[in-house]
Amino acid sequence: MEPRRYFADDAPADREEERLRALEALCDGATTRRLEALGVGPGWRCLEVAAGRGSIARWLAERAGPSGRVVATDLNTRFLGGSDLPDNIEVRKHDILADGFEPRAYDLVHARALLVHMPDPERTVARLAASVRPGGRLLLEEADFSMFRASDARYPGAEQFDRSVRRVLDAIGSAGIWNGALGHRIPLFTERLGFDQTGHDCVPFMARGGDDPGGRFWSLTFPLSGPQLVAAGAVEHTDLDHVQACLADPEFRFIAGVLFGSWARRP
Numbered sequence: 472m473e474p475r476r477y478f479a480d481d482a483p484a485d486r487e488e489e490r491l492r493a494l495e496a497l498c499d500g501a502t503t504r505r506l507e508a509l510g511v512g513p514g515w516r517c518l519e520v521a522a523g524r525g526s527i528a529r530w531l532a533e534r535a536g537p538s539g540r541v542v543a544t545d546l547n548t549r550f551l552g553g554s555d556l557p558d559n560i561e562v563r564k565h566d567i568l569a570d571g572f573e574p575r576a577y578d579l580v581h582a583r584a585l586l587v588h589m590p591d592p593e594r595t596v597a598r599l600a601a602s603v604r605p606g607g608r609l610l611l612e613e614a615d616f617s618m619f620r621a622s623d624a625r626y627p628g629a630e631q632f633d634r635s636v637r638r639v640l641d642a643i644g645s646a647g648i649w650n651g652a653l654g655h656r657i658p659l660f661t662e663r664l665g666f667d668q669t670g671h672d673c674v675p676f677m678a679r680g681g682d683d684p685g686g687r688f689w690s691l692t693f694p695l696s697g698p699q700l701v702a703a704g705a706v707e708h709t710d711l712d713h714v715q716a717c718l719a720d721p722e723f724r725f726i727a728g729v730l731f732g733s734w735a736r737r738p
């Protein structure tokens with residue numbers, strides 16, 4: 472299958488960093504609760520794949536302590552450096568579509584919001600799982616935006632928001648830009664690995680427009696593919712404009728979907 476480019480590769484650094492910061496604000500609470508439940512602690516060797524801005528890599532480094540180690544990888548490591556980077560984090564530029572990692576080497580392998588960008592997500596899961604050591608854990612987290620909609624039906628324009636956001640998300644999926652309906656499948660991918668102690672849960676993204684992380688994340692995300700979708704005739708300008716207007720309004724409440732988490736232990 473043709474490798475595809477990451478859709479935000481050409482985004483200006485300041486906007487992309489703000490987008491990733493908003494994503495961290497939305498997800499980090501759920502992620503760290505899941506990592507705590509898996510028992511991440513001193514001495515753990517952790518692999519954080521597609522680390523983005525690196526908030527979880529830093530959290531893992533703190534937990535793993537000086538006797539542990541975190542390898543934080545990404546296709547684009549522009550946000551992962553910094554003089555304040557803890558000594559126990561190693562940053563690696565790495566394309567998960569091209570290469571795997573050291574086999575059976577890590578106590579924890581974690582990836583969040585990566586598989587939705589993969590042309591063959593189950594193949595990527597196998598690649599991630601290959602680097603979990605016996606007794607080690609895999610944690611995958613992916614969103615599912617199937618229920619993206621306004622929370623308050625009395626909000627003026629709520630119905631139009633629901634219709635327009637659905638058109639935009641469907642068009643993004645059909646164009647192969649990213650898959651907004653993947654999250655619910657990751658428990659299956661994890662179960663098929665033949666690991667034990669499997670489990671999953673999901674956490675809703677309840678959000679509002681304006682400066683809320685949900686409003687910021689989505690109002691920075693849709694314009695990345697909007698012009699391409701309008702040019703292809705897949706969505707109307709009016710759909711994008713209406714969605715963006717709602718996302719800019721602090722009074723607008725919406726559910727963006729849910730963040731699935733799925734975990735397992737290599738026997």
Ligand SMILES: C[S@@+](CC[C@H](N)C(=O)[O-])C[C@H]1O[C@@H](n2cnc3c(N)ncnc32)[C@H](O)[C@@H]1O
Pocket residue numbers: 477491494495498520521522523524525544545546547565566567568582583584585588
């Ligand atoms: C939506 S961001 C999520 C970042 C981070 N995991 C988080 O949840 O905060 C997706 C990340 O996947 C990375 N990415 C996309 N394609 C990749 C690939 N083929 N190999 C490695 N990283 C990739 C992007 O550079 C980006 O940092």
